[in-house]
Amino acid sequence: MAPPNPELFFGPMLIGVFLNTILYGVLVVQTFNYFQTYKMTDKALIRYLVIYLLVLETFNTGCVMEMMYDILVKPLARTKPPSGPPKPPMLLSADAVVTVFISTPVQLFMARRICVLSESIIVPVVIALLSFVSLGGGTALSVLVTVIPDFSRFNEFYPAVSTWLGASALADLLITGCLLFTLQRKRTGMQATDGIINKIMLLTIQTGLITTVFAIADLVLALSVQGKGFNFIPDFALSKLYTNMLLASLNARTDYGAILSNPDNLLFRSTPNSNKGQVASVPIRFGHQSGVSIVDLEGAQATEAKYDRDFGRPFRHQNSDDSV
Structure with a gap:
């Protein structure tokens, strides 16, 4: 060569x-x-x-x-x-x-x-x-x-x-x-x-x-x-x-x-839910609102928690006091 x-x-x-x-x-x-x-x-x-x-x-x-x-x-x-x-x-x-x-x-x-x-x-x-x-x-x-x-x-x-x-x-x-x-x-x-x-x-x-x-x-x-x-x-x-x-x-x-733990951010708007006494998160997209139920948000949390299992603790709400 x-x-x-x-x-x-x-x-x-x-x-x-x-x-x-x-x-x-x-x-x-x-x-x-x-x-x-x-x-x-x-x-x-x-x-x-x-x-x-x-x-x-x-x-x-x-x-x-x-x-x-x-x-x-x-x-x-x-x-x-x-x-x-x-x-x-x-x-x-x-x-x-x-x-x-x-x-x-x-x-x-x-x-x-x-x-x-x-x-x-x-x-x-x-x-x-x-x-x-x-x-x-x-x-x-x-x-x-x-x-x-x-x-x-x-x-x-x-x-x-x-x-x-x-x-x-x-x-x-x-x-x-x-x-x-x-x-x-x-x-x-x-x-x-x-x-x-x-x-x-x-x-x-x-x-x-x-x-x-x-x-x-x-x-x-x-x-x-x-x-x-x-x-x-x-x-x-x-x-x-x-x-x-x-x-x-x-x-x-x-x-x-940030999405899962804080629904009151720029991407989500809070509206009262009279049936469950909770806050349902409603994402704002291009000026239009589409309802997202609490069950939907919890499903997202479960999915991300499983994806993130090996890192330590999964994402939780900001007021969570879980230990590492």
Whole structure:
């Protein structure tokens, strides 16, 4: 295999670093919002997972930035240019293993949520197995890059690349599809309940499919465009997408909880209910009112509580004094 063209190899790599650092900024903001909202209510294990991901993502961003410094800056300080084809930067070997150490816990976390929602372990077990296969493939790739630091021999890494990204993309696809299927079955025909389910489904599509598309793009580009670094564009962004996906799922509960715990907000208008002596919430949409019964609101609370079971306590009314 011929030595890579530096412009076609390192140029896409630099673009991937740009995406990585941009998504890291988004990640920091999401982490801050998470701890501002849920540090006192979520289970300790969930909080530790977020801290673990933040630490690894910080290390990952530092690695890719140092790689580009090693490639673009250090050669300018040398008195004579190096002989032979360019060598991979030392920290490139950390990319795959750090990514799978991030993606695997996220995929296992989502598998757990599917298990709670669907009350079945078959698909979650399959997702877990694929996640561990991806973990093995990414770890093997990092070992190979360390042992064989030669761009011209990257074709020898393709089995490990295929195992890592193929298993990861399939796991992400199963997570997205199973969540959508399970949530679709939870529809009750009640407006508030189905509204919550629609929002969760939309979030699932927005986040789950992004990681799937990027993993597939990374795999296809790595195998089809040999001798060039186009695969590094989605590759360097992949770990950040997994973490942002998880944090988006965690932080989205703020919106659902505001609706369920406080009917007297900008989206809901309170009207007296003489039959039950309670307050029925009536959502305002484009100036029109459509009645939502107390039973409908309680159904939405039950749906969200089940979806949120693993985080600690579910959303409750603001005057609730339940302990964590």
